[in-house]
Amino acid sequence: MAQVKYSTEQILSNLKIENLNEMQVASIEANEKHNDIILLSSTGSGKTLAFLLPALQLLRSDISLTQVLIIVPSRELALQIEKVFKTMGTDFKVTSCYGGHLRETEENNLSQAPAVIIGTPGRLADHIRRGNIETENIETLVLDEFDKSIELGFQDEMSFIIGSLKNLKKRILTSATEAAEIPDFIGLIDPVRLDYLSEENNAALAIQAVKSDDKDKSETLFKLICFLGNRSTIIFCNHREAVERTSKFLSDKGIVNVFYHGALEQPEREVALSKFRNGTSNILVTTDLASRGLDIPNIRYIIHYHLPQTQDVFTHRNGRTARMEASGTAILILSPDETLPAYISSTVDEIRLPETPTIPEKPKWSTLFIGAGKKDKVNKIDIVGFLINKGQLKKEDIGLIEVKDFFSFAGVRKVKVGNTLEKIKNEKIKNKKVKIDIAK
DSSP: OBBBBOOOHOOOOHOOOOOOHHHHHHHHHHHHHEEEEEEOOTTSSHHHHHHHHHHHHHSSOOTTTEEEEEOOOSSHHHHHHHHHHHHHTTOOOEEEEEEESSSHHHHHHHSSSOOOOOOOOEHHHHHHTTTTTTTOOOEEEEEEEEEOOOOOOHHHHHHHHHOOOOOEEEEEEEEOOOOOOOOOOGOOOOOOOEOOSSSOOOEEEEEEEEEEESSSSSHHHHHHHHOSSHHHEHHHSSSHHHHHHHHHHHHHHOOOEEETTTOOOOHHHHHHHHHHHHHHHHEEEEEEGGGGOOOOOOEEEEEEOOOOOSSSHHHHHHHHOOTTTOEEEEEEEEEEEEEHOOTTSSOOOOOOSSSOOOOOOOSEEEEEEHHHHHHOOHHHHHHHHHHHHHOOOOGGGEEEEOOSSSOOOEEEEEEHHHHHHHTTOOOOBBTBBOEEOOOO
């Protein structure tokens, strides 16, 4: 069966990318000559395209066979890769499989086999056991962020999945950190190692520290946010309970923020991330779940409220900023009994906070929840047209729009929201009455 070759130039045009970077070119060249590849490159350097392009060129013309399996440690990373693949503009079907929503929805998507499946270990293993994923034609395996996927807790599922792929010809492993020993069950044979980490000492990332007078760092965090202003900021905590406690403390102090962690239901995660992306909130309080898989541009500050437990965690957290030639700053908050981790060897400037904090200006955007999405044949153009024609908004009053399978989010200027909701309350989108309200 013939392979389908797609023009790299056309794909880059669809992605609005001018040229491949050095790491991506090296990955493509290595994949043309070798079966097994280990690619180490920093977060935000373009690894997704570095494995999708080689995988795409290996796909055969029969689009009704699953040929590529991509395993990731989180649902957010799965969705991000799926979005990139769809934007590439090929004829191949792709779908994501992950926990946190109905398995039946995925079963419908798998009923006509996608050429590319992306998923988390637990959900992929479940589908394979149920016979929802046919494995005999899968010849390419990608393990993105493989260091996380082979950690304790994933090993049994990973071993089962890879053991089910009897006809593998190519394995591509990627990570943003030096990983531990790779288990034998992955089946690597003379892998080629592409290590770009040593060459990527990110000059665009500044590292700073601020000292807290108390063991409880909450008040210092509040003063720090006031000092930084209303720039896009992610605050990392080590535990879910700390995330919610910190988020509530900031809210009580008048700081608009959203929180995000693994115990939230998928719709709650979607709302939080949408509000952060579109500027309804400039501050995201989260666990290390957000250190991988979130591709949110223009994040200016990373605050390590709790010190990262390992150098790898520190690296992945910081990878949310200073991406693709943008600059960023990582700030560690140190309690009286804490010192900088030994692995931080670069110069660290100390921030001295003003005694009297000034609360930053509130965000100018709000988020509308719209109870219709891709499965209802609703797209971004439909939503923009609806808000302009029925809600009487101007284009500049409409911000980021995200269309999910069954619902959508639209950023709208806060001063316009009340009037817009009043005007559209009895209107229909594509002849269908749907729920529209401020996203909670």
